[in-house]
Amino acid sequence: MAPAFDGFTRVAGMTQAQRINGMDDSPRGKLLSAAARLFRDKGFDRTTVRDIAREVGIQSGSIFHHFPTKEDILFAVMAEVIRFNTERLQRAVDGVEAPVDRLLALVRGELQSIIGDTREAMSVLVYEWRCLSPAKQAQALALRDIYEGLWLDVLRDLRAAGYFHDDEFLMRRLITGMASWTNTWFDQQGSLQLEDLARLIARRVVGEEAVALAGQGARGDR
Amino acid sequence: MAPAFDGFTRVAGMTQAQRINGMDDSPRGKLLSAAARLFRDKGFDRTTVRDIAREVGIQSGSIFHHFPTKEDILFAVMAEVIRFNTERLQRAVDGVEAPVDRLLALVRGELQSIIGDTREAMSVLVYEWRCLSPAKQAQALALRDIYEGLWLDVLRDLRAAGYFHDDEFLMRRLITGMASWTNTWFDQQGSLQLEDLARLIARRVVGEEAVALAGQGARGDR
Amino acid sequence: MAPAFDGFTRVAGMTQAQRINGMDDSPRGKLLSAAARLFRDKGFDRTTVRDIAREVGIQSGSIFHHFPTKEDILFAVMAEVIRFNTERLQRAVDGVEAPVDRLLALVRGELQSIIGDTREAMSVLVYEWRCLSPAKQAQALALRDIYEGLWLDVLRDLRAAGYFHDDEFLMRRLITGMASWTNTWFDQQGSLQLEDLARLIARRVVGEEAVALAGQGARGDR
Amino acid sequence: MAPAFDGFTRVAGMTQAQRINGMDDSPRGKLLSAAARLFRDKGFDRTTVRDIAREVGIQSGSIFHHFPTKEDILFAVMAEVIRFNTERLQRAVDGVEAPVDRLLALVRGELQSIIGDTREAMSVLVYEWRCLSPAKQAQALALRDIYEGLWLDVLRDLRAAGYFHDDEFLMRRLITGMASWTNTWFDQQGSLQLEDLARLIARRVVGEEAVALAGQGARGDR
DNA sequence: GATGAATGAGTGTTCATTCAT
DNA sequence: CATGAATGAACACTCATTCAT
Numbered sequence: 001m002a003p004a005f006d007g008f009t010r011v012a013g014m015t016q017a018q019r020i021n022g023m024d025d026s027p028r029g030k031l032l033s034a035a036a037r038l039f040r041d042k043g044f045d046r047t048t049v050r051d052i053a054r055e056v057g058i059q060s061g062s063i064f065h066h067f068p069t070k071e072d073i074l075f076a077v078m079a080e081v082i083r084f085n086t087e088r089l090q091r092a093v094d095g096v097e098a099p100v101d102r103l104l105a106l107v108r109g110e111l112q113s114i115i116g117d118t119r120e121a122m123s124v125l126v127y128e129w130r131c132l133s134p135a136k137q138a139q140a141l142a143l144r145d146i147y148e149g150l151w152l153d154v155l156r157d158l159r160a161a162g163y164f165h166d167d168e169f170l171m172r173r174l175i176t177g178m179a180s181w182t183n184t185w186f187d188q189q190g191s192l193q194l195e196d197l198a199r200l201i202a203r204r205v206v207g208e209e210a211v212a213l214a215g216q217g218a219r220g221d222r
Numbered sequence: 223m224a225p226a227f228d229g230f231t232r233v234a235g236m237t238q239a240q241r242i243n244g245m246d247d248s249p250r251g252k253l254l255s256a257a258a259r260l261f262r263d264k265g266f267d268r269t270t271v272r273d274i275a276r277e278v279g280i281q282s283g284s285i286f287h288h289f290p291t292k293e294d295i296l297f298a299v300m301a302e303v304i305r306f307n308t309e310r311l312q313r314a315v316d317g318v319e320a321p322v323d324r325l326l327a328l329v330r331g332e333l334q335s336i337i338g339d340t341r342e343a344m345s346v347l348v349y350e351w352r353c354l355s356p357a358k359q360a361q362a363l364a365l366r367d368i369y370e371g372l373w374l375d376v377l378r379d380l381r382a383a384g385y386f387h388d389d390e391f392l393m394r395r396l397i398t399g400m401a402s403w404t405n406t407w408f409d410q411q412g413s414l415q416l417e418d419l420a421r422l423i424a425r426r427v428v429g430e431e432a433v434a435l436a437g438q439g440a441r442g443d444r
Numbered sequence: 445m446a447p448a449f450d451g452f453t454r455v456a457g458m459t460q461a462q463r464i465n466g467m468d469d470s471p472r473g474k475l476l477s478a479a480a481r482l483f484r485d486k487g488f489d490r491t492t493v494r495d496i497a498r499e500v501g502i503q504s505g506s507i508f509h510h511f512p513t514k515e516d517i518l519f520a521v522m523a524e525v526i527r528f529n530t531e532r533l534q535r536a537v538d539g540v541e542a543p544v545d546r547l548l549a550l551v552r553g554e555l556q557s558i559i560g561d562t563r564e565a566m567s568v569l570v571y572e573w574r575c576l577s578p579a580k581q582a583q584a585l586a587l588r589d590i591y592e593g594l595w596l597d598v599l600r601d602l603r604a605a606g607y608f609h610d611d612e613f614l615m616r617r618l619i620t621g622m623a624s625w626t627n628t629w630f631d632q633q634g635s636l637q638l639e640d641l642a643r644l645i646a647r648r649v650v651g652e653e654a655v656a657l658a659g660q661g662a663r664g665d666r
Numbered sequence: 667m668a669p670a671f672d673g674f675t676r677v678a679g680m681t682q683a684q685r686i687n688g689m690d691d692s693p694r695g696k697l698l699s700a701a702a703r704l705f706r707d708k709g710f711d712r713t714t715v716r717d718i719a720r721e722v723g724i725q726s727g728s729i730f731h732h733f734p735t736k737e738d739i740l741f742a743v744m745a746e747v748i749r750f751n752t753e754r755l756q757r758a759v760d761g762v763e764a765p766v767d768r769l770l771a772l773v774r775g776e777l778q779s780i781i782g783d784t785r786e787a788m789s790v791l792v793y794e795w796r797c798l799s800p801a802k803q804a805q806a807l808a809l810r811d812i813y814e815g816l817w818l819d820v821l822r823d824l825r826a827a828g829y830f831h832d833d834e835f836l837m838r839r840l841i842t843g844m845a846s847w848t849n850t851w852f853d854q855q856g857s858l859q860l861e862d863l864a865r866l867i868a869r870r871v872v873g874e875e876a877v878a879l880a881g882q883g884a885r886g887d888r
Numbered sequence: 889g890a891t892g893a894a895t896g897a898g899t900g901t902t903c904a905t906t907c908a909t
Numbered sequence: 910c911a912t913g914a915a916t917g918a919a920c921a922c923t924c925a926t927t928c929a930t
Contacts, residue, residue, distance in 0.1 A: 027893090043352055045267035049921060061923075062894050070921065127349060130265055165430065166422055170414075173407055174400045174426060181399025192392075200388055204396060204426040208387065271904060283906080284911050292904065487796055489711035493925060505927080506890050514925065571793060574709055609874065610866055614858075618870060621847025622840045629839055636836075644832055648840060648870040652831065693914090715900060727902075728915050736900065 021077070021121040022084030028066055031056050036077045036121040044074055044124070044131040074128060075136045079143055081121035085113040086147040093150065099161055100206055100214035102154045107198040110179050115186040115194065123183050148172070155205075163206040171205060178204065243299070243343040244306030250288055253278050258299045258343040266296055266346070266353040296350060297358045301365055303343035307335040308369040315372060321383055322428055322436035324376045329420040332401045337408045337416065345405050370394070377427075385428040393427060400426065465521070465565040466528030472510055475500050480521045480565040488518055488568070488575040518572060519580045523587055525565035529557040530591040537594060543605055544650055544658035546598045551642040554623045559630040559638065567627050592616070599649075607650040615649060622648065687743070687787040688750030694732055697722050702743045702787040710740055710790070710797040740794060741802045745809055747787035751779040752813040759816065765827055766872055766880035768820045773864040776845045781852040781860065789849050814838070821871075829872040837871060844870065 021036045023029035034055040038047040049070055053060040067073045092109040096102050114122050132140065155168035164171060178201050186197065202211045243258045245251035256277040260269040271292055275282040289295045314331040318324050336344050354362065377390035386393060400423050408419065424433045465480045467473035478499040482491040493514055497504040511517045536553040540546050558566050576584065599612035608615060622645050630641070646655045687702045689695035700721040704713040715736055719726040733739045758775040762768050780788050798806065821834035830837060844867050852863070868877045 043267065045265065046353075048919085058893095059895055060921085061896060064922065065893060068922095127352075130349075166425070170422060173403065174423065177400040177403025178396045179399070181395065181402065185395055200392060201396065203388070207429065270902085281912050282904085283913060286905070287910060487711065489709065492923085503891050504925085505892060508926070509889055571796075574793075575712075610869070614866060617847065617851055618844045618867065621845070622843040624847065625839065625843025644836060645840065647832070651873065714898085716898095724914095725916055726900085727917060730901065731914060734901095 019084070020117060022081050022118045023121075027056075031063070031066055032073065032077050032080060033120075035073050036081075036124055039074065039077065039128055040120045040123040044070075044128040071131070071133065071136065074124070074131055075140065077121050078125050078132070078140050081113070081118050081125060082140065082143045082147060085109070085118060085122075086143070086150070088113070089147060089150050093154065098214065099154065099157045099163065100202070100210050103158060103205060104198060104202050104211070104214060106151060106154055107175070107179070107201050108194065110175075111182065111194050111198055111201075114179055114183050115188070115197075119183060122180075126180055126183075151175075158206060163210055175201065175205060241306070242339060244303050244340045245343075249278075253285070253288060254295065254299050254302060255342075257295050258303070258346055261296065261299065261350055262342045262345040266292075266350040293353070293355065293358065296346070296353055297362065299343050300347050300354070300362050303335070303340050303347060304362065304365045304369060307331070307340060307344075308365070308372070310335070311369060311372050315376065320436065321376065321379045321385065322424070322432050325380060325427060326420060326424050326433070326436060328373055328376055329397070329401070329423050330416065332397075333404065333416050333420055333423075336401055336405050337410070337419075341405060344402075348402050348405075373397075380428060385432055397423065397427060463528070464561060466525050466562045467565075471500075475507070475510060476517065476521050476524060477564075479517050480525075480568055483518065483521065483572055484564045484567040488572040515575070515577065515580065518568070518575055519584065521565050522569050522576070522584050525557070525562050525569060526584065526587045526591060529553070529562060529566075530587070530594070532557070533591060533594050537598065542658065543598065543601045543607065544646070544654050547602060547649060548642060548646050548655070548658060550595055550598055551619070551623070551645050552638065554619075555626065555638050555642055555645075558623055558627050559632070559641075563627060566624075570624055570627070595619075602650060607654055619645065619649060685750070686783060688747050688784045689787075693722075697729070697732055698739065698743050698746060699786075701739050702747075702790055705740065705743065705794055706786045706789040710794040737797070737799065737802065740790070740797055741806065743787050744791050744798070744806050747779070747784050747791060748806065748809045748813060751775070751784060751788075752809070752816070754779070755813060755816050759820065764880065765820065765823045765829065766868070766876050769824060769871060770864060770868050770877070770880060772817055772820055773841070773845070773867050774860065776841075777848065777860050777864055777867075780845055780849050781854070781863075785849060788846075792846050792849075817841075824872060829876055841867065841871060 021033045023033040023036075031052065035047070035052050038051050038055065041047075042051070048060075049063050050060045052073070053063050063070075063073075067076065089106060089109045092105040093102050096105050113119075129137070151172050152168060155171055158164060159166075159168050159171075182197065186192070199211050202214075243255045245255040245258075253274065257269070257274050260273050260277065263269075264273070270282075271285050272282040274295070275285050285295075289298065311328060311331045314327040315324050318327050335341075351359070373394050374390060377393055380386060381388075381390050381393075404419065408414070421433050424436075465477045467477040467480075475496065479491070479496050482495050482499065485491075486495070492504075493507050494504040496517070497507050507517075511520065533550060533553045536549040537546050540549050557563075573581065595616050596612060599615055602608060603610075603612050603615075626641065630636070643655050646658075687699045689699040689702075697718065701713070701718050704717055704721065707713075708717070714726075715729050716726045718739070719729050729736075729739075733742065755772060755775045758771040759768050762771050779785070795803065817838050818834060821837055824830060825832075825834050825837075848863065852858070865877050868880075
């Protein structure tokens with residue numbers, strides 16, 4: 001039985017290497033992944049269509065066989081990464097019973113998306129949001145609602161069980177802040193592991209003791 | 223009778239109304255404040271020099287008598303707001319003794335900058351960081367170090383006093399995340415007060431009990 | 445009992461419905477007729493090869509199995525409509541003896557082409573002429589010469605018979621102007637009939653009296 | 667007293683040489699006149715903004731200090747030439763009493779615009795009409811209404827006086843056709859004079875006799 | 889024949905920046 | 910200091926045409 005942590009690196013039978021930014025290796029997928037990286041590095045406005053084309057090895061005009069406008073590329077990057085990470089988050093909590101374990105699963109999953117395999121696209125989701133037209137923003141928001149629903153279920157349970165006393169919507173926002181900010185400082189090569197970071201954040205939510213207990217249970221499995 | 227909270231709205235004898243985004247009402251200050259708002263609303267790249275000029279009531283060519291390049295405007299916005307908020311944070315902790323009270327003062331001060339009077343410029347600081355050349359980024363970072371020093375002092379004390387057990391650098395990053403993210407959701411007109419939010423965040427750092435006690439102490443002082 | 449007027453709606457045994465813009469219903473003919481409509485509605489330059497392909501239900505690349513370049517499509521539209529209308533004009537005057545009747549037959553035939561079944565292609569002939577390369581213009585002009593020859597014969601006879609006194613070449617140009625301009629204002633659904641219009645124009649050439657007499661004669665024949 | 671024919675070559679004290687296409691010699695006027703010529707020669711769609719800029723001796727980007735879009739250049743060409751020729755037509759009929767003389771004045775004036783000094787812009791007006799957006803077409807049409815009003819007044823009088831019996835609106839359309847078509851064939855260097863052509867057209871409207879009589883009166887003045 | 893992905897030169901337009909006045 | 914016309918490089922996007930399948 002694959003341990004819980006490994007669970008969310010496999011989606012639809014593909015390994016992480018094949019799914020950088022949650023994109024498959026079709027021409028379209030490659031294009032989106034290259035766009036995600038460029039958008040993160042230079043920003044949407046400073047990334048030219050020619051930059052993307054060069055990265056994929058085609059001519060700039062050919063981009064427009066795949067996407068009608070540059071903005072549509074941005075939207076596709078965002079929509080794909082939301083879908084991919086929603087599916088991953090769903091799998092991460094599936095079959096996990098204890099509320100704190102469920103919280104840890106969500107935090108791990110979210111960190112995986114923010115500083116792990118889809119970190120480029122997730123950074124774009126946060127920092128280039130404004131470059132999307134209102135209409136496209138609404139579409140992306142609708143997709144994101146499913147993702148947020150998973151979080152609110154778990155947070156409601158934790159609060160009901162007395163793990164914290166503040167409003168769960170506010171709590172979710174604090175978590176989002178802590179998690180999404182990690183993309184600015186987390187060092188893939190550093191000694192801090194994703195799992196350490198997940199527990200660090202979980203401790204801010206349910207306290208040091210609760211996480212310590214949950215943690216020991218998980219460790220006992222291995 | 224200047225209550226502690228009011229303390230950090232006055233800097234150098236000016237009222238908040240005169241110091242939107244921490245800028246004075248000189249031509250330069252007005253220009254920077256207008257730029258801050260535009261940069262936040264449309265992003266640096268999508269804001270044209272003409273936009274800024276129009277806002278201030280001059281011609282686009284005249285902008286370049288004040289700043290050599292558009293990027294220098296961005297840098298000035300960031301540098302000014304860092305300086306302004308560093309000074310404010312310094313005043314906020316001056317004369318406050320109890321570690322948890324010092325934490326609360328810092329959180330309040332940071333929130334004031336992020337969702338209060340300098341919210342536009344602060345948003346620019348976070349979201350347009352990438353638009354700065356590396357050289358200018360380094361300069362701004364140096365300015366920011368003083369600000370961060372204030373935080374690390376307090377967090378070190380809190381940790382030494384046993385209020386939390388995790389690394390204080392990591393803790394600072396989690397706080398930064400929670401605080402800076404508020405600019406995406408905090409509603410000035412909503413029922414949630416800045417003070418509520420400050421305590422909510424402080425609870426994530428030192429736990430619910432410690433904040434409850436500090437809170438009552440602070441109120442008792444008045 | 446095929447009245448004279450009906451005569452020029454049948455060419456090569458096909459009915460008008462089958463010969464929109466003078467094109468047959470082969471793939472090539474359909475393509476040309478669609479192109480004629482699009483060229484008239486949007487202009488040659490604003491009509492894309494994809495537009496034409498979509499109209500005919502094929503892919504844009506397939507167009508080039510029928511025509512080597514887009515300009516060749518334009519030329520084919522023009523050449524076909526000139527040929528078609530030349531043949532029609534020939535039939536219209538065949539067997540008509542009286543000079544004024546011959547004039548009326550020509551005017552009717554020309555109006556039929558301009559505001560009748562081939563109106564789209566004829567509009568293209570006039571308005572997109574410049575889009576043809578000089579070489580192709582010369583080819584089309586050569587085709588047009590036959591058509592113009594029919595007119596000049598009749599006008600020469602009328603002038604010789606004293607129906608008007610101006611130069612017949614100039615007269616032909618005035619007629620061309622009056623007739624071709626009708627495509628900008630003639631309303632198919634309006635109360636003005638093609639026959640009325642034909643007489644109106646003929647009156648400008650040979651005077652009111654001459655047309656009135658010819659008209660009565662023609663009507664008396666039936 | 668300047669003879670009638672000379673009257674419409676002077677507008678607002680400027681000579682024809684200074685008012686090619688009815689434009690003054692300001693940067694804007696030069697730009698419009700160059701655009702008119704290019705639009706006529708190559709068509710609106712095939713004329714690039716760079717073509718126009720090159721003609722005027724500026725950079726392509728500078729065009730957009732004068733006009734917001736390329737279409738606005740087209741509209742300005744049309745609007746200016748309509749205004750200019752309306753004023754000219756008004757002056758041409760001012761003080762002319764006899765109905766046939768008034769007709770001749772109008773025909774001369776219209777020919778002057780179509781094959782004379784404003785021939786380039788007038789050709790654009792006819793052939794590039796479709797390149798104007800519906801909104802701009804409506805604006806231009808409103809301008810043109812004043813011009814057409816001058817014509818209809820005169821034609822109504824002629825008809826009332828029995829000079830012709832057909833509807834005056836239809837008559838105006840036939841005249842428009844004859845006149846505007848002249849731009850396709852009239853040769854400035856040929857032996858046919860504008861005055862000859864004017865009389866040729868007038869004869870189509872009121873008959874040979876009426877024009878002959880009017881003509882002698884006018885000649886008598888000189 | 890038909891497809892459709894790809895090309896690549898070209899289009900209208902933008903905009904930070906300059907500079908003569 | 911301010912103006913505003915001009916620059917010129919760059920941009921997103923278009924489209925006739927090609928060609929391997």
